[in-house]
Amino acid sequence: MEEPSEEVPGEHNAKEGEEMSRMSDMTPAVAYGDEEDVETLTHADILDIFEEGLARLVQDPLLCDLPIQVTLEEINSQIALEYGQAMTVKVLKADGEIMPIVVVQDASVLDLKKAIRRFVTLKQQREGGMRHISWRYVWRSYNLVFQGEKLEDDRVRLKDYGIRNRDEVTFMKRLRKK
Structure with a gap:
C-alpha cells in the first residue's frame, strides 16, 4: 500500500516540473528585460489596432448591421436576437x-x-x-x-x-x- 505523498508548499514534483518547462516554451520570445526588443505603442496606436479589429468583426454576417463604433452591449443584444x-x-x-x-x-x-x-x-x-x-x-x-x-x-x-x-x-x- 502506497503512502500518500505530502506536498511541501514551494516544492514541485517531477510532473509539475516537466509541465512548467513545457509552458515556458510557449512564452513569447520577447524578453521583458530587453528594452530594445520591446515595441512600445501609444494609446492612439492601440485604439487604431482595436478599431481595425472591431471593423473586421462587424463584417461578420451576424453582426453586419451594427455600427462601426459598436458597444459590447450591442454585440450581446445582436447575439441574443440570433439565438431567440x-x-x-x-x-x-x-x-x-x-x-x-x-x-x-x-x-x-x-x-x-x-x-x-x-x-x-x-x-x-x-x-x-x-x-x-x-x-x-x-x-x-x-x-x-x-x-x-x-x-x-x-x-x-x-x-x-x-x-x-x-x-x-x-x-x-x-x-x-x-
Missing part, C-alpha cells in the same frame, strides 16, 4: 422615426424604457450632439402605446400586453388633466 433570447420592438416617434429597440424576451415596460434611453444616448453620442434629456419629463409627458393600450404599469411584462418580436409601440403625448 431577445426581441426587437419598433418604437415610433411623433416625427416618424422608428427606433429598433432590443430587449430580452421576458422584458417589462421598465426594461423597454431603459433600452429606449440607452438607444437615444448612444445615438446622440455617435452624432456628436450631446444634450441633456430629462427622462423624468419624457415619461411624465408621453406614454408608450401598443394597439391603443397605454403601457402604464412599469412592472408588467411586454408579453402580457401582447407585444411580440417586431411589433410597433408608439410614443403618444399624454393629455393634461384639468
